[in-house]
Amino acid sequence: MTVIAIRDLAKQFGDQAVLSGINLDLNQGEVKVLMGSSGSGKSTLLRCLNRLVEPTSGSIQFKGKEILDASVDVRALRKQIGFVFQQFALYSHLTVLENVTLALRKLEGMGLKEANEKALHELSQFEMAPHQSKYPSQLSGGQKQRVAIARALAMDPAVLLLDEPTSALDPVMSRDVCDLINHLHRNGITMLCVTHDLGLASGIADRVLFLDKGVIRADERIDVLANDHSDPELQAFFGKREPV
Ligand SMILES: Nc1ncnc2c1ncn2[C@@H]1O[C@H](COP(=O)(O)OP(=O)(O)OP(=O)(O)O)[C@@H](O)[C@H]1O
Numbered sequence: 001m002t003v004i005a006i007r008d009l010a011k012q013f014g015d016q017a018v019l020s021g022i023n024l025d026l027n028q029g030e031v032k033v034l035m036g037s038s039g040s041g042k043s044t045l046l047r048c049l050n051r052l053v054e055p056t057s058g059s060i061q062f063k064g065k066e067i068l069d070a071s072v073d074v075r076a077l078r079k080q081i082g083f084v085f086q087q088f089a090l091y092s093h094l095t096v097l098e099n100v101t102l103a104l105r106k107l108e109g110m111g112l113k114e115a116n117e118k119a120l121h122e123l124s125q126f127e128m129a130p131h132q133s134k135y136p137s138q139l140s141g142g143q144k145q146r147v148a149i150a151r152a153l154a155m156d157p158a159v160l161l162l163d164e165p166t167s168a169l170d171p172v173m174s175r176d177v178c179d180l181i182n183h184l185h186r187n188g189i190t191m192l193c194v195t196h197d198l199g200l201a202s203g204i205a206d207r208v209l210f211l212d213k214g215v216i217r218a219d220e221r222i223d224v225l226a227n228d229h230s231d232p233e234l235q236a237f238f239g240k241r242e243p244v
């Protein structure tokens, strides 16, 4: 089943075309990786998917329904489409447990006891239950990212969007988050992940979409993109890196 179908999507900021002619399908249980230079429009594309950014034209269907219609309930949509940001975006004045229960209580309307149980269940999956009473400042970067992912998954989203989930982490913690994403993939979670990290990309997905100045230039196996390409933009992006 196609979870997300993007057709001819475009976004302009003023007279700058940031995305154009974007077509992308994300199927149930699939992990796709989106790569591209800084400023190529990766975050903008992800943000269009849960209406943090309003596209200029085009269509995005989520489970067969258009999400860009004015009548769409954006809160309900955001429950279905989880988002994990580069900088974790945890609330610094809330504990780990409270960070996870907040949306459950506010968006799902759960009572305290039920929300705590659900949050602890998610946190324990990521070995974060022992840290439930800590504040974000008392956690490592990798631990913060685990909490952010647990928080997103607590809402039981149909798809998880990850925007550079490892770029603020050291190599060991990046590896840890890579293993975590693979674990989620084995559990059937559908994901679209933006990353600059070739190790993460090759660790979690077979194919990579390459975005260049707002246009998808390639949808290819990662080893082909990284090792065997003739496109000068792809060469410029992958050329200075170690082969995979
Ligand atoms: N709210 C905004 N208003 C105006 N321009 C914006 C806005 N958000 C993004 N842009 C512009 O859109 C372009 C794409 O930005 P975007 O954040 O999507 O890039 P990116 O591929 O995620 O880059 P990075 O790898 O650095 O995160 C940039 O030129 C950026 O300046």
Ligand SMILES: [Mg+2]
Pocket: 042, 043, 044, 163
């Ligand atoms: Mg970005």
